[in-house]
Amino acid sequence: MRFLAFLILLSSLLFSLNFEVSDTSIENGRTSLFEFKKEKGLEYKKLKLGKKSFNVYDNPLDNSKMYALLPVSYYEKPKNETLKIIYVQNSKTKTKNIVIEIKDGNYKKESIQVTKSKVNPKGEEVNERINKEYHEAMNIYATSTKKNYLSSEFILPMDSFITSDFGKARVYNDTLKGYHSGTDFRAKVGTPIISSNDGVVVLAKDRFYSGGTVIVDHGQGIYTCYYHMSAFSVTLGQKIYKGEELGLSGASGRVTGPHLHFSVRVGGVQVDPLQFVKLMNKNILTKEI
């Protein structure tokens, strides 16, 4: 009996989850990646960080593995936080805690002093439209399908210069009013924009702030967004393949000049698109030969 107790103690000491994490120290606005090795009798369920939880999905290219993305909101403050890995082993739900460090991304700041009346000069009708468009987008981003459409690396939506990086803080009258939520590419009106990867068009319409907008669902809670377009080549619900034309760039919506604004949402969280693309391409979407 004593020997059996010893064996149980020993096996629980020796048992450890088989996973890899790209980074336990993450800057706000950036994404970390967990990869889990599939094992008999063990099922990985989700990651929980604070009130947010993120699903564990099948790896699209390697059926011996699963993965989960951990996007950190831009508005998170630097701190150490406990991340819970929820899994089921022998029909029992268990938790493994690890400590995640959230770091300051040290993004640039753009300070603007304006008179109060100019901060919100819009009428009721426009505010209603903005509100409706916001909720429509949030409903899309809150949806995550188990199915994924990814079979190879992400590509950039056009071959051009980057004119504005993700993350620059917009400070109006000393108050943080927002940040640059995507990456801007120089593009004169009429430049073709291509889909960054395979997916389904879940929004293609004109919006107040983002102008001509296309959102592509890549499955498993991953979305890419294309703003300020002047023409669409796709329609709502259309299956799209990587490199296919979504439409033409423009200067629609609230802009100072023509460009493409490219952004990414993961598990409902807006993240640095270029860091996300690199992370996925390096770890998940590259086939080992």
Ligand SMILES: [Zn+2]
């Ligand atoms: Zn932009």
